[in-house]
Amino acid sequence: xxxxxxxxxxxxxxxxxxxxxxxxxxxxxxxxxxxxxxxxxxxxxxxxxxxxxxxxxxxxxxxxxxxxxxxxxxxxxxxxxxxxxxxxxxxxxxxxxxxxxxxxxxxxxxxxxxxxxxxxxxxxxxxxxxxxxxxxxxxxxxxxxxxxxxxxxxxxxxxxxxxxxxxxxxxxxxxxxxxxxxxxxxxx
Amino acid sequence: xxxxxxxxxxxxxxxxxxxxxxxxxxxxxxxxxxxxxxxxxxxxxxxxxxxxxxxxxxxxxxxxxxxxxxxxxxxxxxxxxxxxxxxxxxxxxxxxxxxxxxxxxxxxxxxxxxxxxxxxxxxxxxxxxxxxxxxxxxxxxxxxxxxxxxxxxxxxxxxxxxxxxxxxx
Numbered sequence: 394x395x396x397x398x399x400x401x402x403x404x405x406x407x408x409x410x411x412x413x414x415x416x417x418x419x420x421x422x423x424x425x426x427x428x429x430x431x432x433x434x435x436x437x438x439x440x441x442x443x444x445x446x447x448x449x450x451x452x453x454x455x456x457x458x459x460x461x462x463x464x465x466x467x468x469x470x471x472x473x474x475x476x477x478x479x480x481x482x483x484x485x486x487x488x489x490x491x492x493x494x495x496x497x498x499x500x501x502x503x504x505x506x507x508x509x510x511x512x513x514x515x516x517x518x519x520x521x522x523x524x525x526x527x528x529x530x531x532x533x534x535x536x537x538x539x540x541x542x543x544x545x546x547x548x549x550x551x552x553x554x555x556x557x558x559x560x561x562x563x564x565x566x567x568x569x570x571x572x573x574x575x576x577x578x579x580x581x
Numbered sequence: 582x583x584x585x586x587x588x589x590x591x592x593x594x595x596x597x598x599x600x601x602x603x604x605x606x607x608x609x610x611x612x613x614x615x616x617x618x619x620x621x622x623x624x625x626x627x628x629x630x631x632x633x634x635x636x637x638x639x640x641x642x643x644x645x646x647x648x649x650x651x652x653x654x655x656x657x658x659x660x661x662x663x664x665x666x667x668x669x670x671x672x673x674x675x676x677x678x679x680x681x682x683x684x685x686x687x688x689x690x691x692x693x694x695x696x697x698x699x700x701x702x703x704x705x706x707x708x709x710x711x712x713x714x715x716x717x718x719x720x721x722x723x724x725x726x727x728x729x730x731x732x733x734x735x736x737x738x739x740x741x742x743x744x745x746x747x748x749x750x
Contacts, residue, residue, distance in 0.1 A: 396689070396704075396707075396708075396735060396738060399686065399689055399708060400707075400708050400710065409599070410595075410596070410599055410620070411596075412592050412593075412596055415592050415595050415596060415599075415624060416588075416592060418620070418621045418624040418625060419588070419591070419592075419624060419625060419628045420625075421621075421625040421629075423621050424618060424621045424622045424625055425618050426618070426622065426655070427622070427625075484625070484629075485626075485629055487626035487627070487629065487630045487646075487647040487650055487651055488630060488633075488650075489630050489633060489634060489643050489646055489647060490646065490721075491646060491718065491719060491720060491721025492646060492649050492650055492653070492702060492719060492720045492721055493720060493721030493722055494721050495646070495650040495654070496650065496653065496654070499650070499654045561654075561655075564698070565653070565654060567697075567698070568653055568697070568698040568699045571697055571698070571699035571700070572699045572720060572721075572722055573722065
């Protein structure tokens with residue numbers, strides 16, 4: 394079969410969905426990828442809430458300076474907001490603009506997400522260390538050790554976050570390049 | 582317009598033009614399960630951007646823009662878009678149930694599945710008989726550029742379908 398033969402049959406190449414099916418799909422609850430991201434966002438947000446509760450009630454938070462507790466609480470809230478933003482950014486992806494423009498926007502949004510996640514990692518682990526070490530007199534060696542732990546923790550989390558999105562970013566960048574470059578899709 | 586009316590108008594529109602979504606799903610996903618999932622994702626994205634849709638552009642053009650961008654910007658593990666590793670000439674009918682009825686058509690679909698993401702978008706619009714200008718509007722690139730692209734894709738498909746002929750040339 395040639396491409397033009399398929400072109401003749403193309404208008405008839407599909408099944409049919411009823412109005413009820415379509416109505417059901419409009420909620421977005423049936424989309425597996427959204428379900429997975431929503432579940433992950435909920436689990437992470439609950440975990441942040443538990444961490445906040447344990448730190449503020451079980452680890453003598455009242456002995457800390459008020460701004461240490463406030464900083465820690467604020468960072469946890471930022472983590473929850475970050476999860477909500479991520480979910481919205483993925484589920485509200487379409488704009489109706491030309492494909493080239495939408496792809497560019499999606500790549501920018503993913504990069505923004507990576508940067509936000511990295512910033513959150515720095516703030517989260519810093520606030521946690523500050524919370525735990527605020528009342529302990531630190532020598533230079535201990536301070537270096539704490540900073541080393543901070544750097545490793547941030548590094549590991551950033552590695553996972555970048556890894557999580559870089560495949561999508563690379564794929565979208567390649568697609569964008571193919572759309573604009575005449576050379577990249579030369580028959581092999 | 583009340584939300585109920587908007588919803589009803591949207592459902593009618595999707596019912597009438599659902600072929601577009603089916604075609605995009607057919608080209609971009611290999612399994613029935615993945616196609617079903619993408620169909621739902623596209624309907625959801627269309628519904629979310631429906632309030633901002635202006636009748637300035639054709640419904641089909643708007644639908645294609647959203648359907649293609651949703652199919653391409655997939656946020657899932659990379660299993661559906663893996664190109665088939667089975668050589669096209671060696672496909673067994675049992676491996677693809679639909680191939681038992683239309684083996685030639687299935688071979689062509691397999692060849693299309695090996696195109697790149699951007700090439701698939703172009704070929705989807707080409708199969709729906711869109712003019713270069715309309716395709717350019719959907720893709721956001723120039724019509725001249727598209728003409729060159731389409732010729733290359735046709736050549737690539739020919740090579741994929743008849744690798745031996747290509748080698749002996």
